[in-house]
Amino acid sequence: MATKTKTIEPIIWRENSLFLLDQRVLPHQQRWLEFNDSSAVAEAIKTMVVRGAPAIGVTAAYGVVLAARQAWDMAAVNWKEALTASLDELADSRPTAVNLFWAIQQMQRVMDELASDQSPEHHLLEAAQLIHRQDVEANKKLGQFGAALLDDNSTILTHCNAGALATAGFGTALGVIRQGFSDNKVTHVYVNETRPWLQGSRLTAWELMQEGIPMTLQSDSAAGLLMASGKLDWIIVGADRIAANGDTANKIGTYTLAVLAKYHGVKVMVAAPVSTIDWNLSDGSAIPIEHRDSIEVTHFNQEAIAPHNVKAVNPAFDVTPADLIDAIVTEAGVILSPTAQLMLKLKQN
Incomplete structure (x- = not known):
């Protein structure tokens, strides 16, 4: 039997930005934070804006999308090399939640299939959104x-x-x-x-x-x-x-x-x-x-x-x-x- 209850969505991708429900101020305040920078996403994971292993994994996947956008804007044909530091920063944000590393690895597989002169954002966004959907379906x-x-x-x-x-x-x-x-x-x-x-x-x-x-x-x-x-x-x-x-x-x-x-x-x-x-x-x-x-x-x-x-x-x-x-x-x-x-x-x- 399918559940009859409607649940909260703490992670939303909208208009090329990542939005996270700030869990530090719940239940007294429902505050959404907008992210366009992978370093800010890593800090949000570290400081418990978002928490819970599956949510951390989904958030990290979107963080990779933002990092790839930044790397492409800065380096274009060398975007893969420019992306390395951002991936390391995301991976270092929480050490125990294995979903974090799993999600980054999933995104890395997509990156490995792209040419160095190929804009990565669209492909990585599709991969992150797939991870997002699959998490809800798995749950x-x-x-x-x-x-x-x-x-x-x-x-x-x-x-x-x-x-x-x-x-x-x-x-x-x-x-x-x-x-x-x-x-x-x-x-x-x-x-x-x-x-x-x-x-x-x-x-x-x-x-x-x-x-x-x-x-x-x-x-x-x-x-x-x-x-x-x-x-x-x-x-x-x-x-x-x-x-x-x-x-x-x-x-x-x-x-x-x-x-x-x-x-x-x-x-x-x-x-x-x-x-x-x-x-x-x-x-x-x-x-x-x-x-x-x-x-x-x-x-x-x-x-x-x-x-x-x-x-x-x-x-x-x-x-x-x-x-x-x-x-x-x-x-x-x-x-x-x-x-x-x-x-x-x-x-x-």
């Missing part, structure tokens, strides 16, 4: 696969934001939840606030409320109590990178939830497109973990909430081992109790 398909795993009257917990805002539209984890709600399988969703950027309280809660999906916001530390109550059926999250054996990097706190879920008999689902799988990494130990500025922990809205000069650590992600995951759901199918051998089915598709 809808994986949403249907994931919803099929849910029993009637399911209660869900989700962490961070893996919704329309984290993708080109519809969402991964929230795509499953949206489809499940449309299929009358999801009765309630609990949302972890997700410190320190509060993607749960600012973004996920807002998305679910926009679409009338029953939800309750809670602090991250309340998750164990919720599981102990016996009210929870599934934890459904997205992913920023999945290793070849199913180990999954997601927003910091996901690993903790998975350990608690194992103890309490709550199932864990990871929903992500196949482009999130890094087949070059045999397991999660090699996934690079982004460490962000400690001020995100010690301050809130630029106001100190911790003692002056306190030492703080701020890893943006953690890795959940595959044996704590009940299902990895992609547009290519579902892997239950993932192992390296089972994951290969997704590569073959």
